[in-house]
Amino acid sequence: GENVEQHPSTLSVQEGDSAVIKCTYSDSASNYFPWYKQELGKGPQLIIDIRSNVGEKKDQRIAVTLNKTAKHFSLHITETQPEDSAVYFCAASTEYGNKLVFGAGTILRVKS
Amino acid sequence: EAGVAQSPRYKIIEKRQSVAFWCNPISGHATLYWYQQILGQGPKLLIQFQNNGVVDDSQLPKDRFSAERLKGVDSTLKIQPAKLEDSAVYLCASSLDRVEQFFGPGTRLTVL
Numbered sequence: 001g002e003n004v005e006q007h008p009s010t011l012s013v014q015e016g017d018s019a020v021i022k023c024t025y026s027d028s029a030s031n032y033f034p035w036y037k038q039e040l041g042k043g044p045q046l047i048i049d050i051r052s053n054v055g056e057k058k059d060q061r062i063a064v065t066l067n068k069t070a071k072h073f074s075l076h077i078t079e080t081q082p083e084d085s086a087v088y089f090c091a092a093s094t095e096y097g098n099k100l101v102f103g104a105g106t107i108l109r110v111k112s
Numbered sequence: 113e114a115g116v117a118q119s120p121r122y123k124i125i126e127k128r129q130s131v132a133f134w135c136n137p138i139s140g141h142a143t144l145y146w147y148q149q150i151l152g153q154g155p156k157l158l159i160q161f162q163n164n165g166v167v168d169d170s171q172l173p174k175d176r177f178s179a180e181r182l183k184g185v186d187s188t189l190k191i192q193p194a195k196l197e198d199s200a201v202y203l204c205a206s207s208l209d210r211v212e213q214f215f216g217p218g219t220r221l222t223v224l
Contacts (some may be wrong), residue, residue: 004154032211043116043203043215044155089154097211099168102154 002027004092006103013080015112023090023103024072030092033066033073034100038087047088048075051096080110114138116216118204124222130192133219137185137206143167145213146179146189147203155203161187162210191221199223 003026013019025033031052036044050057050064050073057064061080066073077084090103117136125131137144142163147155158177160167163184172179176195181187191198201220205213 006154034212036215041217043205043217045215046212049212091154097207097209097213098160100155100157100213102156104152104154 002030002092002094002099002101004090004101004103006090006106008106009104010107010109012109012111015080015082015110017080019077019080019084019108019110021075021088021090021106021108022072023074023092024070025092025101026071027092027094028068028071029094030071032093032096033064034091034093034097035062035064035075036089036091036102038089038105040086044089077108080108082110082112084108085110116204116206116214118202118216118219120219121217122220122222124224125194127196127223128193130190131194131221132188132190133202133204133221135187135189135204135216137187137204138208138214141206141208141214142184143207143210144181144187145205145207146187147205147215149201149203149218151200158189194221194223196223 006023034049038044063076087105091100144161146158149155159169161181179189201218203218205215
């Protein structure tokens, strides 16, 4: 089955700096790659997603890139703010959202 | 628009006891998911419903876990008997298009 690895497990950045989180997946049939943000005591919230027919997608300060050949995808957050501090999860699916397999998560701390 | 509702938010039980969690999805969402999130890990899919039918329960430990979604709306997840390793946050999510999933706040279960 699908396996998703996520790095780093923790990331500390200074406010205003950029943050990059990387994930690799094992199943070449995966076609949907969402990123979720989870704040303390809350459920994960979708922040951006990308499908296998697109190499890059951007939404304001957040961007995701996908390299299907290498089977890895990354989340880029620019101009980080304290409210970006949370746990971020990547996920992959071979059925456009069904059977999502999550990475282990990255704790992002933005220091002001 | 109201989000996914879950109750209770916290539950503490002794091992070998039984417990039930309740989920009310976003109105109109036909797809409902239950996930188990162990501390420090990403969510793991337990079961997926489409209306009141089961789409995927391949990772549900059926000897002790059961779930139902009567009338295709609310859902309950039951554990009987509970084990220490069942301590986790149980997340419910719903989806309108089987792609974007909206998560509830979760129920934190502690088994002593």
